[in-house]
Amino acid sequence: MNIGIIGNGAWGRALAMLAAKAGHQPRIGFRGTRPTGFPGTPNLAALSTESDLLLIAVHAHAVREVVDAIDLDAGARVVLATRGLAPETGEWLSDLVAGNSPCRRVGVLTGPAVASEVVAGRPTALVVASLFDEVCKATQEAFHSEQCRVYTSQDLRGVELAGAMVRVLGVALGIADGVDFGVGARGVIVTRGLAEATRLGEALGAHPQTFFGLAGVGDLVSCASSPSHPSQEAGRAVARGGTATGFVLDETRSVLAIAGRNGVDMPLTEAVLSIASGDVRPKLAFDELMRRSARSED
Amino acid sequence: MSTHLLINPSHRSIDKALMGRIDSMLDGMSDEGMHQYLADTVYLERQRFHTDGVVEGEDVQFVERLAHALHEDSESLPSVAGELVRAYSHEIHNRFSERTFGAAMKLAPAALKRLLAPSDRGAWRWPELDPGEYIQVQGPLEQLRRLSETHTLIVAPTHLSNLDSPLVGYALHMAGLPPCTYGAGLNLFTNPAMSFFMSRLGAYTVDRRKRHRLYKDVLKAYSTELIYRGAHSLFYPGGTRSRTGCIESHLKRGLLGTGIAAWQEGLRSGEEHRDVIVVPCTLSCSLVLEAETLISDALAAEGKSRYIITDDEFSHPTTVLKFVRQLMDLDVSVVVRFGAPLDLIGNPVDEQGRSIDGNGRSFDRRKYVCDRSGSVITDVQRDRVYTNQLASALCRSYQRDNVALPTHVAAYAGWMCLAERYPKLDVYQRVLLAPFERWVDRNRLLAAVEHLLIQLDATVAAGEIQSVLPSGTDRAEQVLTDAVSTFSRFHSNRALAFEDWRVLVDPKLALYYGNRLAGAQLDIGSAP
Numbered sequence: 141m142n143i144g145i146i147g148n149g150a151w152g153r154a155l156a157m158l159a160a161k162a163g164h165q166p167r168i169g170f171r172g173t174r175p176t177g178f179p180g181t182p183n184l185a186a187l188s189t190e191s192d193l194l195l196i197a198v199h200a201h202a203v204r205e206v207v208d209a210i211d212l213d214a215g216a217r218v219v220l221a222t223r224g225l226a227p228e229t230g231e232w233l234s235d236l237v238a239g240n241s242p243c244r245r246v247g248v249l250t251g252p253a254v255a256s257e258v259v260a261g262r263p264t265a266l267v268v269a270s271l272f273d274e275v276c277k278a279t280q281e282a283f284h285s286e287q288c289r290v291y292t293s294q295d296l297r298g299v300e301l302a303g304a305m306v307r308v309l310g311v312a313l314g315i316a317d318g319v320d321f322g323v324g325a326r327g328v329i330v331t332r333g334l335a336e337a338t339r340l341g342e343a344l345g346a347h348p349q350t351f352f353g354l355a356g357v358g359d360l361v362s363c364a365s366s367p368s369h370p371s372q373e374a375g376r377a378v379a380r381g382g383t384a385t386g387f388v389l390d391e392t393r394s395v396l397a398i399a400g401r402n403g404v405d406m407p408l409t410e411a412v413l414s415i416a417s418g419d420v421r422p423k424l425a426f427d428e429l430m431r432r433s434a435r436s437e438d
Numbered sequence: 439m440s441t442h443l444l445i446n447p448s449h450r451s452i453d454k455a456l457m458g459r460i461d462s463m464l465d466g467m468s469d470e471g472m473h474q475y476l477a478d479t480v481y482l483e484r485q486r487f488h489t490d491g492v493v494e495g496e497d498v499q500f501v502e503r504l505a506h507a508l509h510e511d512s513e514s515l516p517s518v519a520g521e522l523v524r525a526y527s528h529e530i531h532n533r534f535s536e537r538t539f540g541a542a543m544k545l546a547p548a549a550l551k552r553l554l555a556p557s558d559r560g561a562w563r564w565p566e567l568d569p570g571e572y573i574q575v576q577g578p579l580e581q582l583r584r585l586s587e588t589h590t591l592i593v594a595p596t597h598l599s600n601l602d603s604p605l606v607g608y609a610l611h612m613a614g615l616p617p618c619t620y621g622a623g624l625n626l627f628t629n630p631a632m633s634f635f636m637s638r639l640g641a642y643t644v645d646r647r648k649r650h651r652l653y654k655d656v657l658k659a660y661s662t663e664l665i666y667r668g669a670h671s672l673f674y675p676g677g678t679r680s681r682t683g684c685i686e687s688h689l690k691r692g693l694l695g696t697g698i699a700a701w702q703e704g705l706r707s708g709e710e711h712r713d714v715i716v717v718p719c720t721l722s723c724s725l726v727l728e729a730e731t732l733i734s735d736a737l738a739a740e741g742k743s744r745y746i747i748t749d750d751e752f753s754h755p756t757t758v759l760k761f762v763r764q765l766m767d768l769d770v771s772v773v774v775r776f777g778a779p780l781d782l783i784g785n786p787v788d789e790q791g792r793s794i795d796g797n798g799r800s801f802d803r804r805k806y807v808c809d810r811s812g813s814v815i816t817d818v819q820r821d822r823v824y825t826n827q828l829a830s831a832l833c834r835s836y837q838r839d840n841v842a843l844p845t846h847v848a849a850y851a852g853w854m855c856l857a858e859r860y861p862k863l864d865v866y867q868r869v870l871l872a873p874f875e876r877w878v879d880r881n882r883l884l885a886a887v888e889h890l891l892i893q894l895d896a897t898v899a900a901g902e903i904q905s906v907l908p909s910g911t912d913r914a915e916q917v918l919t920d921a922v923s924t925f926s927r928f929h930s931n932r933a934l935a936f937e938d939w940r941v942l943v944d945p946k947l948a949l950y951y952g953n954r955l956a957g958a959q960l961d962i963g964s965a966p
Contacts, residue, residue, distance in 0.1 A: 215805030240796045273817075
């Protein structure tokens, strides 16, 4: 199977390693620095045409540019190895691909894997979600090895939402750290954050169990356990009074817009947005959350 | 106009094709799977016989022979199953007659005029009868006419009434589009004269009482065969008449999926085959013949609603005639709007029928199902997802091409004003309001209509819905008066009726007609 990976960042190279472990010879599409250790090409359109499976492993904000550059055709099988929503439009990334090309066979690959650990040969697992079985099977074949277990799911929307929510909750964890709320608060953020994600997921037709799988709890544990995770760092910076990075505001706004359209209450995500926007100080926002009326956990 | 219903196959040819298709499907099953499949057929048919009190007849004999083969004589199973398939094939297949079609289209207005003329001559003058006055046909008709010359069309209308098939048939004719084959319920064939014309106008028979997979698979095989042979087809993807009056938002995928199957067979054959194009079609009616029965059914206690209704207004010919007569006295009674044509995955197509992506670029859609060498790859799961995507595109089209008429706007306002008066009641409690409780203040209703019209103007301008509504000053008053007048013409209860300073509201009918706008996210503003 010809595997193309667009993105020469840490995650793109980690995926190339996993594909190589699974017995394939992936090629990396790059702009700028040529990859080492794997064949690479700056001709992204050619890579796209020649690949049986194309992974897009760039930041969410660059996905649109990549899709425009590679001119996908109706036969393409594309897997997004990136979390989040399209920053400017708040679209699901899978919809962005399908809406700007003829390609329909789209999937999302996510989970608790950390690039540096993959490169160090540590064991990990990923989940690939697509409406199309053939995309799931091809991705499983491409990356499943003794180092990495790849699970499949048809819950594309659930896995995409879980990925976006992990980023939002990572920021919340960073903020809580920044104001020294302690480990108990981290536990609250993780569980109540997952409850919010599950509520929204169910409203969108996603499977609740998805949020307790690799894309949800798995990824969140990985994020929460890694102080240097970009989301946590962004949260700590905000708590210190710094400016929120673009993705924090974009992501939380987009999630809340989807929640608003579906009538889902997401107080924790709203608190993250109000803090990140500089509207409310972290302590006040959390006080507000704590003053909400008592209710059942269900 | 050439009808372009190119195929008119013999029973023998259809039998052979369907048996071949079902045989190859059964060949793909394990012995255990096939046994279960046929055992389910016997079980569901026996259940139907028991429920309907059927004790003899051809259906019973076939099913009992199949049961015997299953349990006592497995060697005869293929031939007995084949007999059943042949019997279903004969029941389903009817022969289109171009002559009958042409004559019917010429004679329909005159026949209607004669049919609808009052018995006591002179008491009532029938106006010049031109259905074009009462039926508006809209959409990209020129593009569709051209595409119908080079492509096989699947017309996919929304469904409100048993009168929809003749209506769409006539609309196709008015638009200069070819006739289509379509499935019609077996109950519509019980009258020999009706049956004669229906079958020759392109209808094939669907017995919705048969709910087992073998029958459904024969039906799908038949539809696939017709499309494969180039016959323009018409399906109601909603499966049945809308019970609530809402635009369809969940479609059945069975027959819809036969388009992609037929397309792939055409590609696989290597011969020159017409590509298949899907044409959404939204029907908007000021009045619906069966409205009272349908909404009552929708509101029936859970589990009591019926998939097949045989005792509605349509089953009384005099009621149908009265209805049609009243309908034709309106300025605009029906709008048939054909939507932008789609490929089988739900992408729009251009003037030449080429698929267009989100950036307006045309592309080769064969790659959806072919590998790099151009060979068709069979993948049932993939095709199911493609059909789901087509269904989603159709639903979006239905919303965009829905035409708001005065009865819809006024009924929506009436229902919402009633909800405003009784905010603590749910839908079921509201429809059971006592007669003396069913009214709203006329001025409040007018304000609500006014508020809706302003929002509708914006949604129409955004291309999210269509409308045929009065223009100029006092629009709200015109819409309300027009709707009240229309509602007074037919139903035993009036959805809305003036009474001094208030307007009486029939909750069920207001809900039914108002539901046509349910997907447009409109509100009636706050009460003053």
